[in-house]
Amino acid sequence: MIDKEKTKEQLIDELAELRQLVAVLKAADVERRQAEEALREFLGKVERAKQEWETTADSLLELVCLVDDQGRIIRANRTVETWNLGQVKKVNGLEFHKLIHPDCASSSCPLEATWKQVWEDVRQGQSAQYEVYDQVLKRHIQVRIQPWRGAERGMTNGSTVVVVEDITKRKQAEEALREYSERLEEMVEERTEELREAQERLLRAERLAVIGQLGASVSHELRNPLGIIKNSTYYLGMKMNQTDEKVKKHLTIIENEIARSDKIISDLLSFAQDTKLALQMSHINTIVQDALSRTPLPDTVTVITKLGENLPPLMADPSQIEQVFINFITNAAQAMTSSHSGDKRGGGKLEISTRAENGFIVTEFKDNGCGIPAENLEKLFMPLFTTKIKGIGLGLVVSKRIIEAHQGSVAVESEVGKGTTFTVKLPSITWSLLRSMGERGEE
Amino acid sequence: MNDKAEILIVDDEMGMRETLSDILEDMGYHAVIAVDGHQAVQKAKENTFDIIFMDVRMPGMDGVDAFKEIKKIHPEAAVVLMTAYARDDRIREAQREGVYSVLDKPVDVKMMISFVEDVKVGDHILVVDDDPDTHAIFKDLLKARGCKVSIVRTGEEAIRTVREHQYDMIFIAMELSIMDGLETYLAIKKINPEVVVVMMSAHPRAASDLVIEALMQDAYTCLYKPFNVGEIIRLVDGIRRKKLQSSE
Numbered sequence: 001m002i003d004k005e006k007t008k009e010q011l012i013d014e015l016a017e018l019r020q021l022v023a024v025l026k027a028a029d030v031e032r033r034q035a036e037e038a039l040r041e042f043l044g045k046v047e048r049a050k051q052e053w054e055t056t057a058d059s060l061l062e063l064v065c066l067v068d069d070q071g072r073i074i075r076a077n078r079t080v081e082t083w084n085l086g087q088v089k090k091v092n093g094l095e096f097h098k099l100i101h102p103d104c105a106s107s108s109c110p111l112e113a114t115w116k117q118v119w120e121d122v123r124q125g126q127s128a129q130y131e132v133y134d135q136v137l138k139r140h141i142q143v144r145i146q147p148w149r150g151a152e153r154g155m156t157n158g159s160t161v162v163v164v165e166d167i168t169k170r171k172q173a174e175e176a177l178r179e180y181s182e183r184l185e186e187m188v189e190e191r192t193e194e195l196r197e198a199q200e201r202l203l204r205a206e207r208l209a210v211i212g213q214l215g216a217s218v219s220h221e222l223r224n225p226l227g228i229i230k231n232s233t234y235y236l237g238m239k240m241n242q243t244d245e246k247v248k249k250h251l252t253i254i255e256n257e258i259a260r261s262d263k264i265i266s267d268l269l270s271f272a273q274d275t276k277l278a279l280q281m282s283h284i285n286t287i288v289q290d291a292l293s294r295t296p297l298p299d300t301v302t303v304i305t306k307l308g309e310n311l312p313p314l315m316a317d318p319s320q321i322e323q324v325f326i327n328f329i330t331n332a333a334q335a336m337t338s339s340h341s342g343d344k345r346g347g348g349k350l351e352i353s354t355r356a357e358n359g360f361i362v363t364e365f366k367d368n369g370c371g372i373p374a375e376n377l378e379k380l381f382m383p384l385f386t387t388k389i390k391g392i393g394l395g396l397v398v399s400k401r402i403i404e405a406h407q408g409s410v411a412v413e414s415e416v417g418k419g420t421t422f423t424v425k426l427p428s429i430t431w432s433l434l435r436s437m438g439e440r441g442e443e
Numbered sequence: 444m445n446d447k448a449e450i451l452i453v454d455d456e457m458g459m460r461e462t463l464s465d466i467l468e469d470m471g472y473h474a475v476i477a478v479d480g481h482q483a484v485q486k487a488k489e490n491t492f493d494i495i496f497m498d499v500r501m502p503g504m505d506g507v508d509a510f511k512e513i514k515k516i517h518p519e520a521a522v523v524l525m526t527a528y529a530r531d532d533r534i535r536e537a538q539r540e541g542v543y544s545v546l547d548k549p550v551d552v553k554m555m556i557s558f559v560e561d562v563k564v565g566d567h568i569l570v571v572d573d574d575p576d577t578h579a580i581f582k583d584l585l586k587a588r589g590c591k592v593s594i595v596r597t598g599e600e601a602i603r604t605v606r607e608h609q610y611d612m613i614f615i616a617m618e619l620s621i622m623d624g625l626e627t628y629l630a631i632k633k634i635n636p637e638v639v640v641v642m643m644s645a646h647p648r649a650a651s652d653l654v655i656e657a658l659m660q661d662a663y664t665c666l667y668k669p670f671n672v673g674e675i676i677r678l679v680d681g682i683r684r685k686k687l688q689s690s691e
Contacts, residue, residue, distance in 0.1 A: 231463055231466060310659055
């Protein structure tokens, strides 16, 4: 009874032990749960880290692959899909060449050939890089192959990282730059040419300015001796009025030559100085008639005038416009009597006409002389250009300047062998001109 | 020439002095020469000249200064400047101060002689205007140049006097009472088609139709008030030059 029946004390002790055991077990269970919780948390972090890293790789614009020691793809980023090379999950085990060129069997494919060239170096742990234009992708690509550092961390299944970058835009930019730099050379050449021309123009302008200044001072100085010769001739003319014809002839020759010298001097001076106009209300027809009466013309030249009736007046410096017209008439006469027009047995015909046209008075000088070749036509109003044996080539320049000072214009049309037409347009009187006349004070 | 015109020729160049004085002497005038501005002033003190032809650029006293000095002695003296150079500010200054005319070298001898004749005889000019300012300007300007100036105030008076007298130039204002300038001009033109007529106006806009009509009817030109002294001299000289050319 004693063996089977435990004492009350014994039972109390056993119960205490059991209670202790339950407490231990409960504590162990808490610990386990805590451990499980920690593990779940850890696995969550690992998954998150993996996703983060994959997303990072997928965010790259480059195609990034991890390749094993046989050159087969282990892993690739999402760019495979954006470049339409297949699905990320299905590219495992493909060789790089097959990934890019799925249908290409040629071992001489440039992509494959280059890959093979660098592969041995890559196997030795060196990095490689090359650029090709890929026919399939239709893009310029740059392939960069880097040793994988997995081995350093005890991982052996991968050996190489391959990064493929689309460099089409860069290549295009480079190409554009190259073309531009080639074009640049052309442009530099063009600009140099322009610069040279500008310099020539400048030199020409400078030379003209110097000629102008020199011409002006020489002209002024010549006016005194020329004036004295003119006076002497005048005196001799007075005294020898009754002597023989030859003396008279020679006096006339001297007078004409003085007049010619004076004309050259005046042209030079007009060229060197700013044109100053003494404007007054004038009639174009009077100016034409005055100019004609003052221009000596050879007998072989016939002048026909067709002067418009009731033409409005114009504001002009009549003596300067007269000079311009004398110049045109003289040029026409020379064009009609020069050797080039020698076949015109009937002699020259100069037609001078005036008319009103849109606020302008138009005066035309139309001759049937030798004409002006097209290449000379544009140079006609350039200083020092002349086709005449005599003359320094300032007459037309000065004429143009005087016409333009009147707010007018001059144009020329010509055909070799048929003749030349000079057309002068001068503004006729207008309201505003009249008003400004009334408002203007002392000069 | 009943009494010889007295002429002074001033130029530092012997050739110029000699040729001009020989020509003028041979034509029956009396020519005195001076070699520079100082001598010219000296000669002007000793004698009265009808007209003085004076070079502008001379050593010592130049032509413009000599002209001013001579004007102090003889305010009525007719001085013609001769220049081989541009019409610069000095010459414009002289023009404002009443120089008779300016000739460019080589000088036009016929023009010189016409000046000599005019100083003695003078153009006869008719002015038709009721504006006292116009009267004053023409009297001062043209009397100093030896012209005879007659002034009338209306078109009717003008027509009467043109019937009775020969004029070289007529200046007619557009703005006249009763008969206007254009009517006056057309009437005068019928009486004397040869006379040179210059229109004058103070109202370019209001008178423009009439002015254009007058010009189309061969009036010489139109002057606008206020007058520019140089403009009138230039105009009168221009008319004279044209007459000389057409009489050649």
